[in-house]
Amino acid sequence: MEEKVACGCAAPAPVNTERRKIFKIAAVGLAAGMGLQGRSAHALETVPEALRHATGDLLVEEDAEGEPAPLKVADLRVGKPLLAFPYHPESKLVRSETRLNKVVLLRFKEEDLDAETKALSAGGVLAFSAICTHMGCDIKTFMTSEKVFACFCHASKFRPLERGSVAGGPAPRPLPVLPLKLDGDTLVIAGPFATPPGFTAQA
Amino acid sequence: MKGLMKGIAVCAVAVLPAAVSAALGDYAPVTDARLKNPEAGNWLQYRGNYAGWGYSPLSQITDKNVGKLQLAWAFATGQKEGHQSPPIVNNGYMFVTTPGAQVIALEAKTGKELWRYKKELPGEMLQLHPTNRGVALYGDRVYVATVDAHLVALDAKTGKELWVKQVGDWKALQYITLAPLAAKGKIMVGSSGGETGVRGYVAAFDAQTGEEAWRTYTTAAPGEPGGDTWPGETYKNGGGSIWITGTYDPDTNLAYWGTGNPAPWPTEGRKGDNLYTGSTITLDVDTGALKSYFQYNPNDAWDWDEVSAPLLIDTEVKGKKVKTAVHAGRNGFLWVLDRDGQKLNFVDAYPYVNNNTIKSIDPKTGRPTYIEERRPGMGKGNVHFCPSLWGGKDWTPEAYNPKTGLFYIPANNNLCAELPEPEPTKYKKGDLYIGYPIEAILTGLRWESGKKDAPKTMGEIQAWDLKTGKQVWAHKFPTFNWGPLLTTGGNLVFGGGTNDRMFRAFNATTGKLLWEAATPSGVTGVPTSFEVDGEQYIAVQSGWGVDAQRMQGGVDNLVGYQTVVPQGGTVMVYKLAK
Numbered sequence: 001m002e003e004k005v006a007c008g009c010a011a012p013a014p015v016n017t018e019r020r021k022i023f024k025i026a027a028v029g030l031a032a033g034m035g036l037q038g039r040s041a042h043a044l045e046t047v048p049e050a051l052r053h054a055t056g057d058l059l060v061e062e063d064a065e066g067e068p069a070p071l072k073v074a075d076l077r078v079g080k081p082l083l084a085f086p087y088h089p090e091s092k093l094v095r096s097e098t099r100l101n102k103v104v105l106l107r108f109k110e111e112d113l114d115a116e117t118k119a120l121s122a123g124g125v126l127a128f129s130a131i132c133t134h135m136g137c138d139i140k141t142f143m144t145s146e147k148v149f150a151c152f153c154h155a156s157k158f159r160p161l162e163r164g165s166v167a168g169g170p171a172p173r174p175l176p177v178l179p180l181k182l183d184g185d186t187l188v189i190a191g192p193f194a195t196p197p198g199f200t201a202q203a
Numbered sequence: 204m205k206g207l208m209k210g211i212a213v214c215a216v217a218v219l220p221a222a223v224s225a226a227l228g229d230y231a232p233v234t235d236a237r238l239k240n241p242e243a244g245n246w247l248q249y250r251g252n253y254a255g256w257g258y259s260p261l262s263q264i265t266d267k268n269v270g271k272l273q274l275a276w277a278f279a280t281g282q283k284e285g286h287q288s289p290p291i292v293n294n295g296y297m298f299v300t301t302p303g304a305q306v307i308a309l310e311a312k313t314g315k316e317l318w319r320y321k322k323e324l325p326g327e328m329l330q331l332h333p334t335n336r337g338v339a340l341y342g343d344r345v346y347v348a349t350v351d352a353h354l355v356a357l358d359a360k361t362g363k364e365l366w367v368k369q370v371g372d373w374k375a376l377q378y379i380t381l382a383p384l385a386a387k388g389k390i391m392v393g394s395s396g397g398e399t400g401v402r403g404y405v406a407a408f409d410a411q412t413g414e415e416a417w418r419t420y421t422t423a424a425p426g427e428p429g430g431d432t433w434p435g436e437t438y439k440n441g442g443g444s445i446w447i448t449g450t451y452d453p454d455t456n457l458a459y460w461g462t463g464n465p466a467p468w469p470t471e472g473r474k475g476d477n478l479y480t481g482s483t484i485t486l487d488v489d490t491g492a493l494k495s496y497f498q499y500n501p502n503d504a505w506d507w508d509e510v511s512a513p514l515l516i517d518t519e520v521k522g523k524k525v526k527t528a529v530h531a532g533r534n535g536f537l538w539v540l541d542r543d544g545q546k547l548n549f550v551d552a553y554p555y556v557n558n559n560t561i562k563s564i565d566p567k568t569g570r571p572t573y574i575e576e577r578r579p580g581m582g583k584g585n586v587h588f589c590p591s592l593w594g595g596k597d598w599t600p601e602a603y604n605p606k607t608g609l610f611y612i613p614a615n616n617n618l619c620a621e622l623p624e625p626e627p628t629k630y631k632k633g634d635l636y637i638g639y640p641i642e643a644i645l646t647g648l649r650w651e652s653g654k655k656d657a658p659k660t661m662g663e664i665q666a667w668d669l670k671t672g673k674q675v676w677a678h679k680f681p682t683f684n685w686g687p688l689l690t691t692g693g694n695l696v697f698g699g700g701t702n703d704r705m706f707r708a709f710n711a712t713t714g715k716l717l718w719e720a721a722t723p724s725g726v727t728g729v730p731t732s733f734e735v736d737g738e739q740y741i742a743v744q745s746g747w748g749v750d751a752q753r754m755q756g757g758v759d760n761l762v763g764y765q766t767v768v769p770q771g772g773t774v775m776v777y778k779l780a781k
Contacts, residue, residue, distance in 0.1 A: 063631070098327055099327045099329075099633075100326075100327060131329075132329075135284075135329060135330040135331075135333050136327070136328060136329035136330060137329040137330075137331065138329070138634065138635075140641075141640075141641045141642055141645075143642055150641070150642065150645060152635060152641040152644065152645065153329065153330070153331050154749075154752065154753065155645055155753065155756045168765065169756070170283075170748075170752070170770070198326055198327070199326070199329070199330070201303075201324075201326070202281070202282055202283060202302075202303055203281065
């Protein structure tokens with residue numbers, strides 16, 4: 001078998017053009033409009049560092065407009081998921097350029113969390129990647145009866161109380177958990193996703 | 204940042220064999236004349252012919268000998284999810300597509316891989332329908348439309364990528380699942396996305412250059428005919444998506460396309476007929492001009508996309524010769540339209556599955572009157588309706604056999620749904636635009652009203668005589684049916700679609716089950732038939748996923764246990780034992 005590159009993918013111009021656009025976005029902090037393209041881009045490592053979530057980032061509600069206001073424990077109601085993006089506490093850069101940064105927050109009563117889960121939570125609030133590990137749809141539904149996140153697209157289910165483990169459906173791996181900590185009553189990202197966020201590509 | 208450079212190289216790779224098999228002849232270019240009058244031994248397009256029949260005239264495999272059908276070869280595609288595309292065959296070359304924007308070219312006789320193309324998909328995108336429904340062949344090229352809303356032209360012999368055109372914006376959740384339609388130098392595609400607030404369209408591209416020739420939207424803007432059927436600017440995200448390849452009448456140069464549901468699902472914000480959603484529309488292939496339409500579901504409230512294009516059949520209807528366009532509707536009626544002349548005129552409609560939602564159909568215009576309490580909406584609480592969201596028949600194609608004169612429908616009966624009060628919804632680019640709580644939709648499948656236990660049968664294959672408007676036979680399955688149909692000159696109907704992984708052959712005249720064989724996964728692929736070196740083959744992809752899997756989830760929710768159907772795609776090719 002001879003592997004042959006059959007397209008103009010090695011052509012430098014479009015790649016550089018796109019790269020410049022991304023740098024520009026990073027520099028001016030624009031949140032919408034442009035996008036990342038390309039192969040294997042499901043790995044967050046392909047996203048420029050300035051656009052990735054970071055330890056110490058605060059969280060802002062997904063659809064909030066204007067200067068970001070940090071989400072606090074009291075902004076969440078028990079059992080009601082909320083979508084959020086990380087943002088840099090000083091530059092206020094909201095890292096919404098890539099969906100891979102999108103987070104789903106869910107608050108529990110602290111006594112419902114086991115020790116391992118509690119260590120990842122802040123004030124009873126847990127954070128997970130909001131991108132389904134099956135086909136990349138937004139995770140924003142919590143089924144209270146089964147205590148699982150459910151994905152609309154193909155009904156994958158994840159257990160937030162068991163570090164995002166798969167409870168059903170086609171998802172091939174857990175929903176990545178994002179550790180949180182508290183600064184006063186403000187939610188702060190305490191570390192990277194436990195596993196890479198994004199859909200699971202097939203070879 | 205080095206990783207970034209590597210990561211954003213937009214690229215696709217074709218893997219070529221060292222040498223093309225000596226047994227294969229030259230590739231025969233696909234012309235308009237061949238598409239119009241396809242040879243019996245080839246399967247050149249989605250449904251075999253422009254009229255959408257799903258019919259092969261081949262008659263070596265018959266109702267008498269089909270019991271001797273056995274596997275000739277099988278080929279693993281390496282992909283999971285729904286494998287729905289037909290194995291399309293030209294002169295010994297076979298082309299299949301799979302989920303993951305992949306095209307595989309195979310030697311039709313042996314299954315030997317000739318080349319493989321896989322378009323890399325943006326890692327950030329989400330896939331509501333991870334599938335692909337096939338290629339179009341035209342000239343010496345293969346065309347595939349991808350789930351990230353691009354159209355790609357490939358060299359049929361080598362798989363070399365010749366051009367890639369962006370058709371829609373995947374970030375706005377426009378995506379393409381259909382096999383393109385090729386005619387008169389144009390490659391036509393349309394956008395899916397009825398649940399993501401797209402404004403549906405059919406777009407045509409120059410087969411040679413990829414330049415866009417025209418684009419016709421399926422929701423009417425103010426000032427256009429039908430523009431007054433949408434309040435304000437609701438047409439802009441009004442749905443009417445295009446999921447399935449159109450049929451085509453070369454005599455009139457009109458392509459027939461089925462359109463999807465209006466968006467969002469609740470009707471309160473879009474009072475009016477919402478033209479041209481839930482309809483068949485006809486477009487002039489040269490210009491894209493919309494010439495006529497017939498709307499099956501004015502102001503739809505049930506997610507009843509009418510996406511499969513009508514089959515074009517010249518037949519007798521109740522003693523009168525009619526050039527018909529026939530469509531088994533998601534709304535549970537079999538619609539017969541007259542396509543002769545300037546308009547698509549209503550002829551008749553027959554309920555083919557239980558429907559408790561349509562009170563009557565105007566005998567002159569074909570316009571349905573709904574039972575209002577069956578229409579979900581504000582202030583109505585939980586509303587139960589039949590057929591379900593997936594309808595009497597979803598995208599899975601029907602078939603027509605000119606030798607038996609029968610029209611075959613892969614149906615789902617005795618399945619209903621329930622929707623609660625709508626929730627406030629606002630269009631947001633890149634998000635779902637539905638208007639009901641997602642949890643309620645995931646658990647919304649119901650048996651018929653008042654029935655506690657599962658029905659004895661759900662899936663059906665039905666045969667209808669268009670001349671009389673009567674059902675001739677129905678084969679019923681204990682589980683639902685998601686199987687596209689093939690019918691042949693050997694008096695056979697082939698289909699899979701059930702969760703027991705079976706692929707089956709039926710007597711086309713009587714409906715008697717004649718042959719079945721288990722496949723590696725479940726069969727939701729479009730079956731085809733072709734001939735190489737004087738031998739007839741039957742081909743289909745096995746590969747469960749997408750809406751069959753969703754419906755299984757709905758049924759499992761009702762019965763209280765989980766049904767596992769293994770995933771993974773395989774091209775299955777059968778022939779008679781010697």
